[in-house]
Amino acid sequence: MTRIHPLLALLALAFTSRSLAAQVATPAAIGPITAIKAGRLIDPETGTVSTNQIILVQNGRFTGVGANIAIPKDAQVIDLSALTVLPGLVDAHNHLALTYKEVPERNSYYITTILDDTPLRAIQAVSNGIQMLSAGFTIVRDMGNNGKYADIALRKGIEQGWVPGPTIIPSGLIIAGMGGQFSPNPEMAFDRKIVYPEYLEADTPDEIIKAVRQNALVGARVIKICVDCKLWGYSTDEIKLVISEAAKAGLKVEGHVQSVAGAHRAVDAGIWSIAHDNGMNDTIHKIMAQKHIFRAGTETPISLVGHTTEARFKQTVVLLRNAWENKVPLTFSTDADYYVPGKTRGEVAIEFVETWKAAGIPTGDILRAMTTTGYDVSETTKTRGPIKVGLFADLIAVPGNPLQSIDALRDVKFVLKNGLVFKRDGVMTPAAFFNGGPVNGVNAR
Numbered sequence: 001m002t003r004i005h006p007l008l009a010l011l012a013l014a015f016t017s018r019s020l021a022a023q024v025a026t027p028a029a030i031g032p033i034t035a036i037k038a039g040r041l042i043d044p045e046t047g048t049v050s051t052n053q054i055i056l057v058q059n060g061r062f063t064g065v066g067a068n069i070a071i072p073k074d075a076q077v078i079d080l081s082a083l084t085v086l087p088g089l090v091d092a093h094n095h096l097a098l099t100y101k102e103v104p105e106r107n108s109y110y111i112t113t114i115l116d117d118t119p120l121r122a123i124q125a126v127s128n129g130i131q132m133l134s135a136g137f138t139i140v141r142d143m144g145n146n147g148k149y150a151d152i153a154l155r156k157g158i159e160q161g162w163v164p165g166p167t168i169i170p171s172g173l174i175i176a177g178m179g180g181q182f183s184p185n186p187e188m189a190f191d192r193k194i195v196y197p198e199y200l201e202a203d204t205p206d207e208i209i210k211a212v213r214q215n216a217l218v219g220a221r222v223i224k225i226c227v228d229c230k231l232w233g234y235s236t237d238e239i240k241l242v243i244s245e246a247a248k249a250g251l252k253v254e255g256h257v258q259s260v261a262g263a264h265r266a267v268d269a270g271i272w273s274i275a276h277d278n279g280m281n282d283t284i285h286k287i288m289a290q291k292h293i294f295r296a297g298t299e300t301p302i303s304l305v306g307h308t309t310e311a312r313f314k315q316t317v318v319l320l321r322n323a324w325e326n327k328v329p330l331t332f333s334t335d336a337d338y339y340v341p342g343k344t345r346g347e348v349a350i351e352f353v354e355t356w357k358a359a360g361i362p363t364g365d366i367l368r369a370m371t372t373t374g375y376d377v378s379e380t381t382k383t384r385g386p387i388k389v390g391l392f393a394d395l396i397a398v399p400g401n402p403l404q405s406i407d408a409l410r411d412v413k414f415v416l417k418n419g420l421v422f423k424r425d426g427v428m429t430p431a432a433f434f435n436g437g438p439v440n441g442v443n444a445r
């Protein structure tokens, strides 16, 4: 007796039907099934734990979640009954195609951008992405400083199935007034145009519109601007212009803000998210909470020696606490764009929980910042992030319980990305992610 393969059955159906599109609308009928036994399953949104759950995955998506789900007899079973399963983590502000370091550039990324060309940085971004995924980060918002669009190339390479990595939300080039965050001499600024491509200089309304369109055209999923990198910065009206132009392409706007005046202009204009805490205070936090403006505070921990100071760290802790008390939408964000000897990029990123602990933020709220609010700011909530039927199957597992101790997240033993096992028993097993051509096609956000 022969069994008809489900794929053949589907094809036969398709060819005898008038409408191929109607038949392939249910591709979940084909493909192997994976069944994950979760000892504990955390829902970060509610801060609750369910025990002994079954999670079914097929064709890269969750197809079943619950306690009383029958495991199909041909399913591949992954036993995580000794672990705590939870959705993947989000770093809402990183720069995977930038790694500055002590030698030779003395941690000056201005020099890094001269030493490292875009192709080299794109390769580095692949490596950094793998390091982030291994640490449990399944989504990374990559906020510029990536040479000439290495962030967008990284997203495409991962999306097409060439290399493993988190889902990248790339900003493309940072749009800024003249100079960006650099202070070059006249020859470098005007003869050699050294500011580009780290920054896309846009000083007039026409230039601002064109810059937004340029990023959108080549695949940016969010727009990043320098609100006040220079004293001239952007006015409230200019920020509104960025926001309205970005909206035409379906994109939100993040502002780099480093002054209280800049923060006022950004929140007045109704920006989507603010990066860094330099311009934050109680008043700004109250406005951000009221307008639901995301905070990507990039709170550097004192344990990353040389990347903050005692005084700056204390200020960061006070401001993070104040933001939490004001109920600002908090995202976990690192700006971890440097090399720390002995640590992977992912281990550097997870180190930032130290600041959140120092600020006395409850573990449930830290975890929410690292997951639920991260999906919101990334605009993926309806496609990936939560462990829910129909969404792309990303999840991680750790031995401890992150709701009791957030440090449990330092020991990610298992990572599933798009339904494929990337890490198992604490060891990366990425073979399924390397393909000779595009296997995933166009992905959803």
Ligand SMILES: [Zn+2]
Pocket (backbone or CB within 6 Å): 093, 094, 095, 143, 335
């Ligand atoms: Zn940054």
